[in-house]
Amino acid sequence: MSNTRVFRKICALLVACVALASGGAPQSVLAEMTTTSIKSESNRQATEGTEETGNRAGADAQSADIGPSRQASEIARVLGFPITNSMVVTWIVALALIVFAQLSTRKMSLVPEGAQNFWEWLVESLHDFLEQIIGRHLVERTFWFFATIFIFILAANWAGLIPGVGTIGWGHQTAEGFRIDKPLLRGATADLNLTLAMALVFFACWFVWANQELGPLGCLKELFGPKGESAGFMRVVMTIMFFLVGCLNIISILFRPISLSFRLYGNTFAGENMLDTMAELFPGLGWLLPVPFYFMELLVGLVQATVFMLLTAVFVLLACLQNEEAPAAAQK
Numbered sequence: 001m002s003n004t005r006v007f008r009k010i011c012a013l014l015v016a017c018v019a020l021a022s023g024g025a026p027q028s029v030l031a032e033m034t035t036t037s038i039k040s041e042s043n044r045q046a047t048e049g050t051e052e053t054g055n056r057a058g059a060d061a062q063s064a065d066i067g068p069s070r071q072a073s074e075i076a077r078v079l080g081f082p083i084t085n086s087m088v089v090t091w092i093v094a095l096a097l098i099v100f101a102q103l104s105t106r107k108m109s110l111v112p113e114g115a116q117n118f119w120e121w122l123v124e125s126l127h128d129f130l131e132q133i134i135g136r137h138l139v140e141r142t143f144w145f146f147a148t149i150f151i152f153i154l155a156a157n158w159a160g161l162i163p164g165v166g167t168i169g170w171g172h173q174t175a176e177g178f179r180i181d182k183p184l185l186r187g188a189t190a191d192l193n194l195t196l197a198m199a200l201v202f203f204a205c206w207f208v209w210a211n212q213e214l215g216p217l218g219c220l221k222e223l224f225g226p227k228g229e230s231a232g233f234m235r236v237v238m239t240i241m242f243f244l245v246g247c248l249n250i251i252s253i254l255f256r257p258i259s260l261s262f263r264l265y266g267n268t269f270a271g272e273n274m275l276d277t278m279a280e281l282f283p284g285l286g287w288l289l290p291v292p293f294y295f296m297e298l299l300v301g302l303v304q305a306t307v308f309m310l311l312t313a314v315f316v317l318l319a320c321l322q323n324e325e326a327p328a329a330a331q332k
Helices: 005-019 025-050 051-064 087-106 113-158 192-224 232-281 290-319 321-331
Strands: 074-078 081-084 169-174 179-184
Touching: 081 087, 087 113, 087 192, 113 192, 113 290, 192 232, 192 290, 232 290, 290 321
Parallel strands: none
Antiparallel strands: 074 081, 169 179
16 A cells, blocks of 8 residues: 555545535524524514513523534635634644644655654554455545545544634623633534535445446445345235335445534534533633543544444445455355
């Protein structure tokens, strides 16, 4: 395996993810739906006109301001293009990884040391780990994607825990202290745009890899074709049953990008809320209480990067399983 080729593909995919993540549609729609529901709820409560309902509405409005916003905040606009705090962190992480990969492989030596040693250890460990799961044939074709996904998600998750991310920005003074309303920086994977972009990139790669391994007719046969041996009337019944199962598989495949994106986004956003809650639980100890949870979030960041990589790898393996069995049997 050529490390230089792997690094170039990693850089290309990072740029693709950042470009796709620059859109604001998913989060904007989510924010619009949330705002509409809050306004409709407020109008309903106003029409009731009771003092108890008004007090409850005020309490709900106050509690709604607590915790990080579900929408990435726009901090600048360049030529009409909105720049959000999550996008800035995404660009910083991607650029840092690209620069580190280029510098560590600029002068390759037979006896690696320093950054080259660390980078080669990371890449080779991921390669051996994935080879045990999806086989040598598939890992040689798809490793560049899975390595990129793991390294980028892990770096983005841990970058969101750096002091200052989410705690420096614009806000207002309250009785409990200064509250940040619009952070300058925010965790990259806490933005649904980025997680959905990575899931869509995988979906496109999965479609290409499946067609390369099985061909268009092979994919249709794998989805809708009857399995096993049958004849006569049972053959007709099994054909109908497997066609219906194939339709369910199509629905499952279409929902994979949604499940992948919301799983990563939900865990990262939940971690942000937990750290924010611990910091404000006792104002005098706001600097101490979140410390144990920071270590837990380090582990969660590693687990989520591994889960995203493994799920995408298993999806590819299931799609190419029929063609993967032949090389595996030949190697034995």
